[in-house]
Amino acid sequence: MQFLTTTSEGYISLFFTLALMLVLLYFMIYRPQKKQEKKDAAMRSSLEIGDQVTTIGGVIGRVVAIKDDTFVLETGADRVKIRFTKSAISSVEKLNMDKAPADKK
Incomplete structure (x- = not known):
């Protein structure tokens, strides 16, 4: 037992x-x-037009258009536009209009 x-x-x-x-x-x-x-x-x-975005592939640019689940990213000085899905976003840096640079004389 x-x-x-x-x-x-x-x-x-x-x-x-x-x-x-x-x-x-x-x-x-x-x-x-x-x-x-x-x-x-x-x-x-919370993605908005004008935000700086880094994709999971390393592409960095500014958002110029947003649709349902895609956005258009403008990269570089040559203004190349590429369409991505929102799931490709790695990080977002918000466009901050409040902290405009002051005029320095």
């Missing part, structure tokens, strides 16, 4: 260990990933 008690205690211990591992995985992997996805979605939805 002692053998059955030891085995059931072993199963209970194994169950709690697995449950603890699942909880740790949730808080260390799944939750931060969801938080980052929400942050990225907010960044993409």
